[in-house]
Amino acid sequence: MRTLYHFTLLPACRIVRSALGEKKLEVDLKAERIWEQRDDFLAVNPAGDVPVLIEPDGTTLTELWVITEYLDEVYPDVPLLGDDPLARAETRRLMVWFDQRFGREVTDNLVGEKVLRRFYRTGQPVSDRIREGKERIGFHLDYIGYLAEQRNWLAGEDLTYADLVAAAHLSAVDYLGDIPWEKYHEAKNWYARVKSRPSFRPILDELVPGVAPARHYRDLDF
Amino acid sequence: MRTLYHFTLLPACRIVRSALGEKKLEVDLKAERIWEQRDDFLAVNPAGDVPVLIEPDGTTLTELWVITEYLDEVYPDVPLLGDDPLARAETRRLMVWFDQRFGREVTDNLVGEKVLRRFYRTGQPVSDRIREGKERIGFHLDYIGYLAEQRNWLAGEDLTYADLVAAAHLSAVDYLGDIPWEKYHEAKNWYARVKSRPSFRPILDELVPGVAPARHYRDLDF
Incomplete structure (x- = not known):
């Protein structure tokens, strides 16, 4: 069987899960509390990061x-x-x-400050970073809307990793209720289409222990 | 003709140049002072980054x-x-x-602080970062030596992008004279082999305006 070590809120893990879903590849999920740096997990990946994918033949793959x-x-x-x-x-x-620029400007500032700091015990959230994260979202939602209108999916006619990467980051931020969907119709329409895919549903159904999702987070009508 | 916009000290630009060299693909180099954010260059790449590769058919590629x-x-x-x-x-x-971990731990701390700050006019070098960069080099040189001994080249029997990425970062730091080669024989032997490749020579022959290279920087016997 295929195994994926993951932490549910991390975009990189969501990308791999949705990719496996799109490709109809079954996987046994192992939720890893990476901040604990367990010896057994470090034996699997000395870098201590997730995602780690172990293929049925034993091939171990790290890094998105x-x-x-x-x-x-x-x-x-x-x-x-x-x-x-x-x-x-x-x-x-x-x-x-989306993984580097949206990740640095938005996800790190919001998910990093509001949630990961708590697990990693690295102090109180920095309000300047949270404000910066919220300020940068609109620029990216405009770009997503522009691409989705021109092309159907973000990179072209068909769904690709570009959609999965953007949706993984957006969904992690949306878990916290920080996406102002009402002002960005095209981006919202595109995200509704990603949300409705069978590859994405199980991700949205999963809760982060100790962190309540925004009310609309799982809804297809949001 | 193929065109590459680049800044000579940036590892990502060195990687693309050496890859083109290994593949025997000719290229017209355009040195770009990215910190000036020229309008004509932003028209080529709105992100303002190098490397930018323009293929003979006009295809424009950004991002390493x-x-x-x-x-x-x-x-x-x-x-x-x-x-x-x-x-x-x-x-x-x-x-x-090498691009992300060595880059963050070593290159950004040394090349970023000592050289790029001057061009970008972002203040004085931060000595804590320079010290951290120097402290982390040994760990990576040990790893390079270990890989090169086991495998001939870093990823296996043949030279790959792994070698070009590691050598690009090392060479940028070596320009500043910050690599303690005398303590790391295996890594040094591997780097001497990269240095002697025709794809790498033109990179080493190029000077950064206003920054003198370490005395041994270009030498095959260093």
Whole structure:
């Protein structure tokens, strides 16, 4: 059986889970409290990070970029990168954009300050960072709306990793109720389509221990 | 003709240049003073970053991860990722390790503080960061030595992007004279092999305006 070590609120873990779902690959989930740095887990991944994917043949994969490329190479029936080098370049460009730029400007400032600090016990949330995170969301929602209107999905006609990366980050922030959906109709319509996919439902059904989700978080009509 | 916008000391630009060299792809280099954020350059890449690679057919590629994957897909004669999904996963794992971890712990602390601050005019170097950068180098040189001894090149029998990424970061730090080579023989032997490659020589021959390189920087015997 395939195994994924994960922490439910981390975008990288959500990306891998939804990719496995899109590709119809079954997986045994192991929730890892990474801040505890358990010896048994460090034996699996000395870097102490999630996601860690262990394939049925024992192959152990770490790092989001390693896992996403591997899955598309080994299980190409449902391609998530695109059909040709140019399409794949555009998907990867958007993956980098949302994972690194949205991640740094929004997710780290909101999920990092409000939730991860509590688990890692690194002190009180920094209000300046929370404010900065909220200020930067609109710019990214506009861009998502623009792409989704032009292209159907973010990187083109078909759903790709670009959608999964953007949705994973948005959903983690949306868990905390920090996305002003009412002002961003196109982005909201696109996110409603991601939310309704069977690959995404189980992620939204999962709770973070000790952290209540926003009321609308799981709803398809939000 | 192919065009690469670059800034010579940035590892990501060195990686793309050496990859083009290994693949014997000619390129017209344009040195970009990214801190000036020229309008003409922002028209090429609104993100304002280098490297930017413009292919002969006009295809414009940004972001290291996008460019490295694209080059191996479109010009596979000299593969730099590896021959099968597992080999490519290992190459990518080491690319992430050196570009993100070495980058954050060493390059950002040394090249960032000592050189980039001056160009970006963001104040005086922070001595704590310079000290931290120097402290972390040994750990990474040990790891490079371990890999090179086991495997010939870092990811396996053949030279891959893993070597180019590690060497690009090391060479940028070595420009400043901050690598204690005398204590790390295996890493030094591996780096001497990278230095002697025709793909790497032109990079070492280039000077950063206003910054003198360490005396041994270009030498094959260092």
